Amino acid sequence: xxxxxxxxxxxxxxxxxxxxxxxxxxxxxxxxxxxxxxxxxxxxxxxxxxxxxxxxxxxxxxxxxxxxxxxxxxxxxxxxxxxxxxxxxxxxxxxxxxxxxxxxxxxxxxxxxxxxxxxxxxxxxxxxxxxxxxxxxxxxxxxxxxxxxxxxxxxxxxxxxxxxxxxxxxxxxxxxxxxxxxxxxxxxxxxxxxxxxxxxxxxxxxxxxxxxxxxxxxxxxxxxxxxxxxxxxxxxxxxxxxxxxxxxxxxxxxxxxxxxxxxxxxxxxxxxxxxxxxxxxxxxxxxxxxxxxxxxxxxxxxxxxxxxxxxxxxxxxxxxxxxxxxxxxxxxxxxxxxxxxxxxxxxxxxxxxxxxxxxxxxxxxxxxxxxxxxxxxxxxxxxxxxxxxxxxxxxxxxxxxxxxxxxxxxxxxxxxxxxxxxxxxxxxxxxxxxxxxxxxxxxxxxxxxxxxxxxxxxxxxxxxxxxxxxxxxxxxxxxxxxxxxxxxxxxxxxxxxxxxxxxxxxxxxxxxxxxxxxxxxxxxxxxxxxxxxxxxxxxxxxxxxxxxxxxxxxxxxxxxxxxxxxxxxxxxxxxxxxxxxxxxxxxxxxxxxxxxxxxxxxxxxxxxxxxxxxxxxxxxxxxxxxxxxxxxxxxxxxxxxxxxxxxxxxxxxxxxxxxxxxxxxxxxxxxxxxxxxxxxxxxxxxxxxxxxxxxxxxxxxxxxxxxxxxxxxxxxxxxxxxxxxxxxxxxxxxxxxxxxxxxxxxxxxxxxxxxxxxxxxxxx
DNA sequence: TCGACGTCGCATTAGT
DNA sequence: ACTAATGCGA
DNA sequence: GTCGA
Numbered sequence: 056x057x058x059x060x061x062x063x064x065x066x067x068x069x070x071x072x073x074x075x076x077x078x079x080x081x082x083x084x085x086x087x088x089x090x091x092x093x094x095x096x097x098x099x100x101x102x103x104x105x106x107x108x109x110x111x112x113x114x115x116x117x118x119x120x121x122x123x124x125x126x127x128x129x130x131x132x133x134x135x136x137x138x139x140x141x142x143x144x145x146x147x148x149x150x151x152x153x154x155x156x157x158x159x160x161x162x163x164x165x166x167x168x169x170x171x172x173x174x175x176x177x178x179x180x181x182x183x184x185x186x187x188x189x190x191x192x193x194x195x196x197x198x199x200x201x202x203x204x205x206x207x208x209x210x211x212x213x214x215x216x217x218x219x220x221x222x223x224x225x226x227x228x229x230x231x232x233x234x235x236x237x238x239x240x241x242x243x244x245x246x247x248x249x250x251x252x253x254x255x256x257x258x259x260x261x262x263x264x265x266x267x268x269x270x271x272x273x274x275x276x277x278x279x280x281x282x283x284x285x286x287x288x289x290x291x292x293x294x295x296x297x298x299x300x301x302x303x304x305x306x307x308x309x310x311x312x313x314x315x316x317x318x319x320x321x322x323x324x325x326x327x328x329x330x331x332x333x334x335x336x337x338x339x340x341x342x343x344x345x346x347x348x349x350x351x352x353x354x355x356x357x358x359x360x361x362x363x364x365x366x367x368x369x370x371x372x373x374x375x376x377x378x379x380x381x382x383x384x385x386x387x388x389x390x391x392x393x394x395x396x397x398x399x400x401x402x403x404x405x406x407x408x409x410x411x412x413x414x415x416x417x418x419x420x421x422x423x424x425x426x427x428x429x430x431x432x433x434x435x436x437x438x439x440x441x442x443x444x445x446x447x448x449x450x451x452x453x454x455x456x457x458x459x460x461x462x463x464x465x466x467x468x469x470x471x472x473x474x475x476x477x478x479x480x481x482x483x484x485x486x487x488x489x490x491x492x493x494x495x496x497x498x499x500x501x502x503x504x505x506x507x508x509x510x511x512x513x514x515x516x517x518x519x520x521x522x523x524x525x526x527x528x529x530x531x532x533x534x535x536x537x538x539x540x541x542x543x544x545x546x547x548x549x550x551x552x553x554x555x556x557x558x559x560x561x562x563x564x565x566x567x568x569x570x571x572x573x574x575x576x577x578x579x580x581x582x583x584x585x586x587x588x589x590x591x592x593x594x595x596x597x598x599x600x601x602x603x604x605x606x607x608x609x610x611x612x613x614x615x616x617x618x619x620x621x622x623x624x625x626x627x628x629x630x631x632x633x634x635x636x637x638x639x640x641x642x643x644x645x646x647x648x649x650x651x652x653x654x655x656x657x658x659x660x661x662x663x664x665x666x667x668x669x670x671x672x673x674x675x676x677x678x679x680x681x682x683x684x685x686x687x688x689x690x691x692x693x694x695x696x697x698x699x700x701x702x703x704x705x706x707x708x709x710x711x712x713x714x715x716x717x718x719x720x721x722x723x724x725x726x727x728x729x730x731x732x733x734x735x736x737x738x739x740x741x742x743x744x745x746x747x748x749x750x751x752x753x754x755x756x757x758x759x760x761x762x763x764x765x766x767x768x769x770x771x772x773x774x775x776x777x778x779x780x781x782x783x784x785x786x787x788x789x790x791x792x793x794x795x796x797x798x799x800x801x802x803x804x805x806x807x808x809x810x811x812x813x814x815x816x817x818x819x
Numbered sequence: 820t821c822g823a824c825g826t827c828g829c830a831t832t833a834g835t
Numbered sequence: 836a837c838t839a840a841t842g843c844g845a
Numbered sequence: 846g847t848c849g850a
Contacts, residue, residue, distance in 0.1 A: 435848080462846095468824095469823095469824070469846075470846065472823095472824055472825095472846085472847095473824085473846035473847060474846075476824090476846085476847075476848095477846080477847085498847090498848090499846085499847060499848085500846095500847085501846070501847055501848090502846090502847095503846060503847085504846080504847095541843095541844085542842095542843070542844085543843085544842060544843050544844080545842090545843095546841085546842060546843085547842075547843085572830075572831065572842095572843095573830085573831095574830080574843090574844095622845095635845085667844090668828085668829055668830075668843095668844080669829085670827090670828055670829065671828095672827085672828060672829090695827065695828070696827095698828090698845085700844075700845085729844095729845075731845095744845090745845080749845085752825080752826095752845085753824090753825050753826090754825090755825090756825040756826065757824080757825065759825095760825080766825095766826080767825085767826085768825080768826055768827065769826090769827090769845085770827085
């Protein structure tokens with residue numbers, strides 16, 4: 056922003072707060088330019104007519120002030136002998152270009168000073184009593200607290216003390232901070248806990264002006280109001296200084312107060328209120344909340360054990376009949392039985408768990424179900440076994456997933472991997488787990504997981520404490536809110552929440568919009584819509600549109616366009632988070648530049664509203680560079696896939712025609728759509744790479760590396776040592792009469808893997 | 820006991 | 836201005 | 846957090 060210096064003709068002082076013009080006119084009495092001249096010297100170093108030495112410690116909030124402007128403000132204050140401080144904790148008064156309470160609180164928070172608002176108003180006795188009562192409600196989610204009036208003599212504790220003693224109520228308060236509408240709070244209980252010493256300055260406005268009068272600040276002489284005033288922190292508009300300078304006298308702070316508050320302790324500590332995930336806050340800027348909360352707690356509708364014992368038996372039988380043999384071919388049987396191998400660990404666990412083992416839930420007295428072959432043989436790659444979506448241990452898996460989410464939010468990617476492995480193993484286990492010993496046999500599951508299982512199986516509600524944290528812990532809830540924005544990962548979520556102190560999307564929109572990357576802005580904009588699940592029918596429709604457009608931009612051989620829907624849809628999910636579709640064509644030329652063309656066409660016809668990213672590394676490298684790509688080892692190599700990650704909205708809706716006049720908006724929900732273009736040569740790899748759950752996909756790579764020494768990625772396979780391309784699909788891909796799925800099967804085969812149907816790849 | 824744990828391209832930021 | 840490092844989604 | 850060198 057261009058600093059504009061505003062010179063006040065009536066004063067020789069330069070008031071260079073560059074953004075004075077931004078001042079909210081309503082918050083500052085407009086002073087006519089003809090106000091009394093203060094006529095003093097021209098340099099700001101020279102003392103002006105103000106005497107501010109009796110002010111409480113004052114802090115200049117630099118927000119929206121360029122350094123020059125900030126200097127000037129500080130100069131003025133210094134020249135007036137104001138007790139300038141640079142410590143937020145020391146300061147009692149804050150001046151700055153701040154116009155809203157929320158912003159003020161954020162500015163302080165950003166500097167490490169957490170506050171809760173103190174509302175002072177002239178309220179009827181009745182109201183006050185009402186509030187006294189409601190104030191005592193259980194500690195958790197109180198609105199900004201109103202102070203009960205206390206004998207002024209007691210009220211001499213400083214802010215630090217006060218805040219320390221009130222930690223418990225502090226943390227939640229900020230959540231409702233800006234909504235200073237406590238009126239509809241129904242008093243639940245009436246434990247009135249007299250607040251220590253921070254008496255409400257009933258006549259605060261008066262108090263503040265008194266305080267500013269030049270009588271020396273001797274505590275003994277301070278009127279009660281002034282003393283109470285010290286408890287409070289106030290953020291006042293810079294207008295106050297400007298007007299004071301203009302007027303040549305110290306204006307009363309009263310009408311310039313933007314935000315009045317008390318310091319509280321930083322509410323990072325885990326909250327102990329776990330049963331209620333209460334409030335939906337009113338959404339102002341973004342109509343997000345309801346959908347968001349619904350989307351975040353879909354599981355809170357209890358999930359019942361999805362497996363009858365009959366099912367288990369069926370499954371056990373099926374598994375015994377099918378899976379194992381084939382695997383054995385590639386994994387020559389090992390000599391030891393699982394039990395032998397794991398024995399030491401089992402014992403260790405049993406030793407610690409003996410008491411529980413007696414309990415009915417995990418009585419392990421009976422023989423355990425025979426372990427599936429992959430368990431017995433310690434087959435550890437998810438791509439080597441069948442993982443259907445419905446597992447008899449869904450409830451436990453769900454707990455593990457929550458813990459994994461907590462690890463993600465804490466930016467512990469190692470933990471994330473570890474839990475992903477465990478989850479994949481448990482999810483693949485075809486029996487309902489009955490004993491901790493069973494858990495220990497699973498690859499990737501050891502003592503920690505077994506311990507969790509014991510907690511899980513012994514609990515009333517089938518949950519574990521660590522998993523509940525994701526919902527209960529305030530910090531994690533906020534992190535998750537940001538993490539769910541497309542384009543925001545663990546790092547950014549933590550930055551927003553922890554460093555910037557944002558608490559919700561409104562904060563991001565109001566205060567951080569400019570700091571968001573382009574895609575993050577899009578992610579915020581469509582926060583709710585992206586959280587909505589996409590039914591299969593809609594996926595099919597979207598893909599149909601993609602197909603038509605692909606045909607349209609491929610005039611030479613439109614019938615050659617081949618399409619496979621991948622992602623969750625292919626795994627059989629009823630709904631998906633996004634649409635993933637692979638587009639290919641047997642003719643190499645046809646896939647060249649195809650993404651760009653498809654995207655352009657879809658933009659043209661109004662389906663694509665935004666393009667998040669466009670990867671053109673592969674085919675569209677341009678005809679010119681094509682020959683050079685062959686330099687890397689084998690043949691005409693396209694290393695990577697072209698892909699487009701876009702935002703999709705169907706431009707057609709029922710009332711559209713008549714809507715033209717009414718200015719109605721397109722009501723169709725925005726969707727995330729990934730369009731992947733693969734050359735035919737590697738379309739099998741693409742299908743394999745885009746169809747599995749994350750863990751399945753990762754394990755394909757690990758497997759290829761460990762077992763074959765290959766490097767797998769969705770655009771092909773090459774030998775790690777030689778760097779040469781491994782052609783599992785044939786030099787030109789599968790031939791006539793064979794399709795994408797056939798190509799995929801060849802890749803499985805070439806890797807030495809049994810083909811897994813897409814719905815067997817639900818590794819979570 | 821200690822290192823590995825999938826891999827890539829794009830976008831943005833940090834560093835020179 | 837350039838390259839290197841980081842964050843991100845898949 | 847688990848596995849394996």
